[in-house]
Amino acid sequence: MSARTTLGIDIGGTNIKGGVLDDQDRLLARSAVETRADEGFEASFARIVALIDELIAAAGVSRNAIAAVGVGVPGPMDHAAGVVRHAPNLDGWVNIPLRRLLTERTGLPCFVENDANAAAFGEFVGGTQRAATDMVMLTLGTGIGGGVILGGRLVRGRFDNAGEVGHMIVALGGRACPCGQRGCLERYASANAIRERLIEAVRAGEKSSLAPAVYGSEPLTAEDVCRAAQQGDEPSQRVWDEACRMLAAACVNLQHVLNPGLIVLAGGLINAGEALLGPVQSYFKELTWKICEDFPRIEPAVLGGDAGLLGAAALAREALLAAGAGHAR
Amino acid sequence: MSARTTLGIDIGGTNIKGGVLDDQDRLLARSAVETRADEGFEASFARIVALIDELIAAAGVSRNAIAAVGVGVPGPMDHAAGVVRHAPNLDGWVNIPLRRLLTERTGLPCFVENDANAAAFGEFVGGTQRAATDMVMLTLGTGIGGGVILGGRLVRGRFDNAGEVGHMIVALGGRACPCGQRGCLERYASANAIRERLIEAVRAGEKSSLAPAVYGSEPLTAEDVCRAAQQGDEPSQRVWDEACRMLAAACVNLQHVLNPGLIVLAGGLINAGEALLGPVQSYFKELTWKICEDFPRIEPAVLGGDAGLLGAAALAREALLAAGAGHAR
Numbered sequence: 001m002s003a004r005t006t007l008g009i010d011i012g013g014t015n016i017k018g019g020v021l022d023d024q025d026r027l028l029a030r031s032a033v034e035t036r037a038d039e040g041f042e043a044s045f046a047r048i049v050a051l052i053d054e055l056i057a058a059a060g061v062s063r064n065a066i067a068a069v070g071v072g073v074p075g076p077m078d079h080a081a082g083v084v085r086h087a088p089n090l091d092g093w094v095n096i097p098l099r100r101l102l103t104e105r106t107g108l109p110c111f112v113e114n115d116a117n118a119a120a121f122g123e124f125v126g127g128t129q130r131a132a133t134d135m136v137m138l139t140l141g142t143g144i145g146g147g148v149i150l151g152g153r154l155v156r157g158r159f160d161n162a163g164e165v166g167h168m169i170v171a172l173g174g175r176a177c178p179c180g181q182r183g184c185l186e187r188y189a190s191a192n193a194i195r196e197r198l199i200e201a202v203r204a205g206e207k208s209s210l211a212p213a214v215y216g217s218e219p220l221t222a223e224d225v226c227r228a229a230q231q232g233d234e235p236s237q238r239v240w241d242e243a244c245r246m247l248a249a250a251c252v253n254l255q256h257v258l259n260p261g262l263i264v265l266a267g268g269l270i271n272a273g274e275a276l277l278g279p280v281q282s283y284f285k286e287l288t289w290k291i292c293e294d295f296p297r298i299e300p301a302v303l304g305g306d307a308g309l310l311g312a313a314a315l316a317r318e319a320l321l322a323a324g325a326g327h328a329r
Numbered sequence: 330m331s332a333r334t335t336l337g338i339d340i341g342g343t344n345i346k347g348g349v350l351d352d353q354d355r356l357l358a359r360s361a362v363e364t365r366a367d368e369g370f371e372a373s374f375a376r377i378v379a380l381i382d383e384l385i386a387a388a389g390v391s392r393n394a395i396a397a398v399g400v401g402v403p404g405p406m407d408h409a410a411g412v413v414r415h416a417p418n419l420d421g422w423v424n425i426p427l428r429r430l431l432t433e434r435t436g437l438p439c440f441v442e443n444d445a446n447a448a449a450f451g452e453f454v455g456g457t458q459r460a461a462t463d464m465v466m467l468t469l470g471t472g473i474g475g476g477v478i479l480g481g482r483l484v485r486g487r488f489d490n491a492g493e494v495g496h497m498i499v500a501l502g503g504r505a506c507p508c509g510q511r512g513c514l515e516r517y518a519s520a521n522a523i524r525e526r527l528i529e530a531v532r533a534g535e536k537s538s539l540a541p542a543v544y545g546s547e548p549l550t551a552e553d554v555c556r557a558a559q560q561g562d563e564p565s566q567r568v569w570d571e572a573c574r575m576l577a578a579a580c581v582n583l584q585h586v587l588n589p590g591l592i593v594l595a596g597g598l599i600n601a602g603e604a605l606l607g608p609v610q611s612y613f614k615e616l617t618w619k620i621c622e623d624f625p626r627i628e629p630a631v632l633g634g635d636a637g638l639l640g641a642a643a644l645a646r647e648a649l650l651a652a653g654a655g656h657a658r
Contacts, residue, residue: 076621076623085621132487134486134487136586148586148587150479150484151482153480155479155587155588156588157463157587157588157589157590157623158461158463158588158589158590158623158625159588159621159623160588161585161588161621161623162586162587162588163586163588164585164586164588165585165586167585167618168581168582168585168586169499169578169581169582169616170498170501171501172499172500172574172575172578172616177618179618179619179620180617180618180619180620181581181616181617181618182616245501246501249498249501252497252498252510253497253498253582253586254586256490256493256494256496256497257465257477257491257492257493257494257497257582257583257586257587258477258484258486258491258586259484259485259486259487259488259489259490259491259492259493260486260487261486261487261488287498287501287510287511288509288510289496289506289508289509289510290508290509291508291509292405292414292488292490294405294486294487294488294490296487
């Protein structure tokens with residue numbers, strides 16, 4: 001079976017994005033709808049089905065030209081069975097046989113993926129990283145997700161939970177994480193953690209230019225902390241600096257376990273640009289070994305918000321080909 | 330080309346072991362010679378060549394029945410080029426084109442591998458782990474080496490340095506490692522580190538039943554520390570316990586990055602049996618997340634000293650098949 005047109009869906013807490021891609025992974029159409037996560041599974045599911053219909057119409061292709069549909073979902077799942085175990089940010093999404101439901105409703109071969117894994121694979125196939133065969137991505141958003149690609153293939157692991165890089169322990173016995181661990185990378189280097197740590201510092205009495213925001217009604221963001229750090233605010237500098245150092249330590253561990261040629265940083269935090277990348281790269285050099293220079297390049301993602309739908313579509317194509325190979329046996 | 334008889338060599342600092350294996354990876358013959366690492370490369374090389382001849386004779390097969398020879402070397406290398414960059418424990422082994430030299434001298438297709446990677450692959454193909462497709466091995470000896478197997482294949486990485494699990498940072502800013510990092514797993518959980526940390530505790534004035542050994546002429550080993558810990562010696566308990574805790578933290582990080590079904594502990598330290606495995610497993614449960622039970626089994630290696638030569642031979646067979654596939658294209 002040749003690789004044909006695919007359709008990718010990326011379900012987020014706020015929006016559901018979708019796109020139709022040709023056999024070269026070029027976007028023929030894209031669109032988005034609100035998730036309305038509080039309305040429960042049935043309502044979200046209906047909007048996904050409508051979005052798929054809308055995308056097929058917008059792409060100007062016939063329905064049976066769509067070889068496969070890939071859906072990225074924010075939560076752990078059983079990939080082979082196509083069941084979403086639990087999507088914490090989507091009300092009522094518990095043990096949902098999404099692959100079967102969506103295949104039945106659309107009449108198209110559907111596949112489900114973890115959203116962070118899908119985004120990593122999208123960045124791999126669609127980014128400037130095409131030259132690499134091994135890549136680890138860390139997506140620095142509200143939390144930290146990620147994906148591992150080795151030999152051009154997504155690593156899923158025994159329980160489909162590979163790439164949970166945000167829960168690598170970087171500070172044994174450190175800050176408590178809602179996951180039940182202590183010292184997770186996510187507790188130091190996610191946008192949420194950076195914001196929370198600055199608030200803690202101010203509430204503990206440290207002098208900071210962000211104190212008015214902390215005590216006022218304005219929402220404080222990681223970007224605010226980054227900007228204040230650049231303007232010399234000491235608590236902000238300390239929090240931002242430690243986020244970069246912890247990220248670098250995680251990169252050193254990935255270097256020694258997998259020795260990838262490329263580590264990609266993605267997510268909202270990379271809007272900080274050189275203020276993030278510079279310290280991460282220099283801490284990496286400081287923390288890593290000195291006996292040989294087997295260092296990964298550490299680079300920002302280039303695809304932005306489309307990585308998730310692109311990766312979901314590309315993985316669906318792979319799954320379809322693998323299923324076809326299985327039938328042929 | 331069908332898989333045929335292979336020959337594996339495992340070069341250690343003290344002995345060079347070798348074996349001939351049939352197409353089911355069963356040992357037809359095995360032997361060993363002293364390494365005499367201080368006599369330089371040429372002398373060791375001559376002993377390897379003689380060992381290969383001896384093994385072929387002992388196996389009772391003709392020379393051209395040997396499909397491939399695999400050699401595990403303790404140091405970083407360029408696998409594709411077959412060049413050993415540096416074997417720190419073997420005098421004069423710097424930038425040695427071992428694959429070419431050995432192929433020329435023996436007339437057989439030879440391949441080189443990192444010894445820890447070879448041992449991990451040997452345990453994978455020859456151990457009870459055949460049921461798993463993903464496995465990470467940590468070899469706890471003088472240092473800590475290891476290997477990563479995903480989808481049944483050894484992961485080498487961009488610079489052939491994957492599986493250097495002993496240099497995962499488990500204590501940021503912690504104990505200095507000769508590699509130039511701080512806080513490497515190897516500085517807490519290798520046999521050397523356990524011994525050194527107990528000596529440091531005694532020299533710092535702590536009361537210990539091992540003080541006579543520290544100040545006497547008897548060599549102190551990690552096994553002594555384990556035994557003293559079981560008999561209630563407090564510094565020994567603390568050192569042993571922390572080794573187990575750091576190992577468990579490393580296993581948690583491997584869980585989240587790769588989500589393997591199996592982590593195997595190997596090397597001299599596993600002679601401690603349940604005194605090692607019990608605390609590592611219970612610390613793992615304590616340190617890992619509580620949101621789902623995607624835990625790897627953590628088990629001791631079963632092959633012992635033959636894993637390295639078995640893995641080197643099995644990887645040589647794979648390399649030969651891959652080279653054949655390349656020619657066929």
